[in-house]
Amino acid sequence: MRVLLIGSGGREHALTKAFLASPRLTTLTVAPGNPGIAHDAPTAPLTSLAEVQAWLATHPTDLVVIGPEAPLAAGWSDAIRALGIPVFGASQSAARLESSKGFAKQVMQRVAVPTAAFRVFHDTAEASAFVRQSGQAWVVKADGLAAGKGVIVAESMSETLDAIAQLAALPAGERILLEERLYGPEVSLIALSDGQTVLALPSARDHKRIFDGDEGPNTGGMGAIAPLNSITQPVAQQLAEIVMQPVIAMLAAHQTPFVGALYAGLMLTEHGPKVIEFNARFGDPETQVILPLCDGDVLLALYAAATQALTPATLGWRTGAAACVVLSSAGYPDAPRSGDVITIDPTKIPANGTILHAGTRRDGNQLVTAGGRVLNAVGYGADVVSALRTAYATVDAVQFAGMHYRLDIGQTELV
Ligand SMILES: Nc1ncnc2c1ncn2[C@@H]1O[C@H](COP(=O)(O)OP(=O)(O)O)[C@@H](O)[C@H]1O
Ligand SMILES: [Mg+2]
Known part of the structure; x- marks a missing residue:
């Protein structure tokens, strides 16, 4: 199978590794990728839809996988599907579940998916009143x-009024x-959908705040753990059937089927x-801990979703747990500093430990920071304790000026 993967973060590096493990893969190209991805697979410097379309015109491709939300919301899936190529990634219409929180709330209300009570306002004066x-x-x-x-x-009425003005x-x-x-x-629940069937992946938890104990500003996510003790695989599938299946059915009934990863x-x-919300894509960093727990061919599973052939048996699940610790740059999230030289000592990476790249760049023969979330240290183990031990041991293989990470990833799951 010839595959084009679109994206450049830790999520896409995790997908790259999963695809490379598939016996069915013939060629994988990642656009635009990052230096870690480029170490594992060919990359192509495509950053616009027009560039992707031009590339596809000369590179026969069996599956396109779109990682990030921006191209989904911009309709890249629709344009690529129109070329006759199967795409794993929500259409522009279906991606409104993420790109419009109001749309998502209205859908949930229509099909009675449990969510917080809400009101939508077009006018700040009305909202404030x-x-x-x-x-x-x-x-x-x-x-x-x-x-x-x-x-x-x-936390208060006056904070609410300030928040309205700010947002x-x-x-x-x-x-x-x-x-x-x-x-x-909070729980991150991600499922594959082919437009009809939902297949829940192992449950996970992200850690959104920059500092230990959930202090400080929100980030893209500082680490993750999977699975959660209280959400075993059958429970995850049940939850998906309660909160996702009715939404999937409604979108299908409106001729806007959801094909891709749905995140609740x-x-x-x-x-x-x-x-709390839907995303129309794999979570980052949840994907980094979910994929190591999938038993079976992840690439074939995404192809099955993209070609309306998903079944409950498409994937199985490994026992054990996975943990991801995000290494962020100085100043993140407010003003991330770029250009700090990164050193990675591969001899220090333990067995079952992996370093995934997110915000990195090559500068001559050096690797430097190029974003807020720089690297992911991922560990797999027989249980949460060993997954965490491996992830943190993997952190010790990395050094760069200003490197920050949370020390309390996965603590909620240590019973
Ligand atoms: N109704 C709510 N009640 C309590 N906390 C909420 C609520 N909605 C959002 N949050 C908090 O805010 C975070 C971000 O909200 P979310 O809707 O996920 O937006 P986004 O991920 O797009 O920033 C959530 O993870 C949750 O911690
Ligand atoms: Mg969120």
Whole structure:
């Protein structure tokens, strides 16, 4: 199978490694990739849809896999499918589950998927008036894609009003959502869908804040663990059937089937699991810990999803656990510094440990930082303790000025 993978982060490096393990793979090209990916597979410097289309015109391809949200929201899947090539990645319409939080809430309401009560506002004055009248704090969300900067969990009415003003100023803030605040542990649930069938992958937990103990500003994600003790594989599949299947069915009924990875951010509240948000793609860093737990051919599974052939038996699951520790650059998330020289000592990487690249760049013969989240140290083990031990031992193989990482990844799962 000849495959083009689009993206350049740690998620795509994890997908690259999974694809390379497939006996069915003949060629893999990653566009644009990063230096870690380029070490493992050929890359092509394609960054626009026109460049991808031109490349596909001269490179016969059996499957295109799209990693990040921006190309999905921009309709790259639709354009590539129109060339007759199977695509694993949501259409522009289906990707509205992520690119418009208001759309996602309306769909959930229509098909009775449990989620926080909400109101959508087109006008900040109306939203503010509603908040004053309610006399309480709300979770404030910008409707559109905001790269993790579009949600403020306000603690008071005045913070809510400030949050509305702040988020309305974003390009994503043309519409504002006010949501009831929920309480409980969060879970990342990711499933493959071929438009009809949903196949839940192992449950995972991200760690969003920059500092230990969930302190400090939000980030793209500082680490992950999978699976969660309380969400075994049968429970994950049950949850997917409750919170995803009705949404998948509705999108199919509207001729906008969801083909790709559907991500539900769940909160386990005292009234049961509720959906905080959907993403129309694999999570990053969750993918880095989920793929090592898949038993079977991940590439064939994505091909099955892209060609409407997914079944419950498409993948099996390995026992054990995986952990990922994100190594971030100085100044992240506010003002990440680039250009710090990275050294990796491969002799220090333990068995079952892997280093994935995210924000790195080649500068002559040196590897340097080129983004907020620089590298991922991933460990697999028989249980959470050993996965974490391996992930943190892998961290010790890396050095760069200003390197930061959390020391408490996976602590919630240590029983
Ligand atoms: N209704 C809610 N109640 C409590 N916390 C929430 C609520 N909505 C969002 N959050 C918190 O804010 C975080 C970010 O919100 P989310 O909707 O996932 O937006 P995004 O990932 O696009 O920034 C969530 O992971 C959760 O911790
Ligand atoms: Mg989120």
